[in-house]
Amino acid sequence: MMRVWFRRGVVAGALSVAAAVLTMAAGDLWVRAEARGHVHTVAAAPAAPVALVLGAKVYPDGRPSPFLAARLEIAxxxxxxxxxxxxxVSGDHMDxxxxxxxxxxxxxxxxxxxxxxxxxxxAGFDTYDSCARARKVFGVSAAIVVTQSYHIDRAVALCRRLGVDASGVGDDTVRIYREPWRNSVLRERxxxxxxxxxxxxxxxPVFLGPREPGIEAALNTG
Structure with a gap:
């Protein structure tokens, strides 16, 4: 009896792993297909009204991490x-x-x-929230999304699916931080x-909130 349950457990575990692998593969194919043709360098990026910079780690003294500073430099x-x-600029201000x-x-x-x-x-608590709020709260209909290159396909795919005509520019300069870069690539899966x-x-989004007029005012600045 124990052998039967053991075999069933092994089969169930194998099926779960296979399902997880297939789901990751499907997700990867989806974001690549959505982003294809919409990721550029700074020089080649098509003009858009707004650059949407996605948040990343900030140090306790208020300095952006190198990953975030690289995104801001592109913007x-x-x-x-x-x-x-x-x-x-869209990021976490939960507290x-x-x-x-x-x-x-x-x-x-x-x-x-x-x-x-x-x-x-x-209230840009994750990439989905940042893209959704850009459209629903700030009224952004077209943007250049800025993040690291390992993240850019997902960011562009989400924004485009959520109603923003998005292209993207991804940063590669922080590849020099090999371990954080490698860990981020793994988390991206x-x-x-x-x-x-x-x-x-x-x-x-976690917090939707009322419509905000900030983008219109920034675009109309002389």
Missing amino acids: RQLLRAGKVRAIL WGYNEPGAMFQWLVDRGVPSQRIVLDH GAVVKALADVLSGRD
Whole structure:
């Protein structure tokens, strides 16, 4: 009897692993197909009204991590090149002791970006929420999404599926941080599965909130 249960357990485990692998493969195929033809360099990126910069780790002293600083530098370059006219920084501000959008805003202002051109989204708790809120709360219909290259296909795919005509620019400069980069690439496999589940569920962001006029004001800044 024990052998029968053992064999059943082995079969069930093997089926679960196979299902997980197939789901990851399906998610990977989906994001690649959605993003194909929409990922560019800064120089080749098509113009859009807004750069959407996705949040990442901020240190306790308020400094953006190298991964986040690299994203912000791309957004700064896009604005300077006239590719975008406003920057939407979207990140985690779940509690007052941790403020990704605030740190992103300060980094850009310290490097010469006019504060009137920057809009803060304090409830971009993940990529799906950032894209959904860009469309539903800030009224963004077209954007250049900025993140790391391992993340850019998923970011573009989600934004496009959520109603934003998105292209993307991905950063590769932080590959020099080999272990964090490798860990992020591995985590991305699971994140793709979550993205697929989010799209299929059609869930609202964690915090939807009322419509905010910040983007219109930033775009109309002289």
